[in-house]
Amino acid sequence: MLLAYPVLAVAGALTHRPIFPLLALVALATALMLPRLQSRRPLPWLAWLLLLAGVWLLSRHGLADLLLEAVPILINVVLACWFGRSLAGGEPLVARFVVAIEGVERLREPGVARYARQVTWFWTVLLATQALLLTGLLLFAADGGLLLRLGVTPPWLVPGRWVSAWLHVGCYLLLGAAFGLKYAWRRWRLRHLSHPGLHDMLLKLALRWPQLLHGNGGMPS
Structure with a gap:
């Protein structure tokens, strides 16, 4: 269902048919x-049914597309807060990733803990910046932007096709490219160490997801 969300979102942006934004929101909420x-x-079932009812009501008022366009903003804000809060708590989130994939001993090797903190900062800044960019696009869109819907004429307008392209495709491509560059940087920055393959890394992340959510206490003293 998570994979269905971007497909349905893009279909809605391309066809302008309201059924696709509705299905995208339902797929995301259900997942x-x-x-x-x-x-x-x-x-939980009552909350899910109320959420579906809310989506239906928004669609009746012609706001389903606006809600869908706000989803990437929410995703980036939540992820930025997740990474940022881990820095304040003394256990950078990337350090949890390292422990979950390679064990606590890897984190204690020279340079690894510092690398983990730097990359956590990188993701925090990138995600927060993208959330601000997406908010600006949603506000200043020439095709049904939030300011225009509120009756406010913005000082400049962004073409609607560019807004939709970035909201539903570009922002995800950016995160994918950043992940790939981060992986390459890790292999160069810590080239004195052995590294798991990308497939094994993603598999271990999927299997040990609860450990990432709750922390692991693996930071070296």
Whole structure:
């Protein structure tokens, strides 16, 4: 369902048919809530149904596309806060990644802890900057931007096709490119160490996701 979200979002941007933004929002909400829904408790199911009702009401008022365009902003804000809070807590998030993939001993090797803190700062700044950029695009879009919908004439307008292209495609390509560059930088910066392959790294991240969420206490003293 997470993979279906960007496909449906792009389909909505290209075809301008409201059914695709609605399905994209439903797919995203369901994917994020799926672990709680699988518990079969009534409260998560009630929240899911209320969320679907809210999406339907927004679509009735012609705001489903605006809500969909705000999703990438929310994603970047949440991720930026996640990385940034880990810096304040003394256990950089990238350090958790290192421990989850390669063990706590790798983090204690020379240069690795410093690298982890620097890369955590990199992701924090990149994600926060992109959230600001996406907010500006949403505000100043020439085709149904938020300011125009509120009756405010902005000092400049961004063509709608460029806004949609960046919101639904460009921002994700940027994150993918940044991840690839970060991986290459790691192999050069820590070239005195052995490194797991990209496939093994992603597999271990998927298997040890709860460890990343809750921390591991692996920071060297």
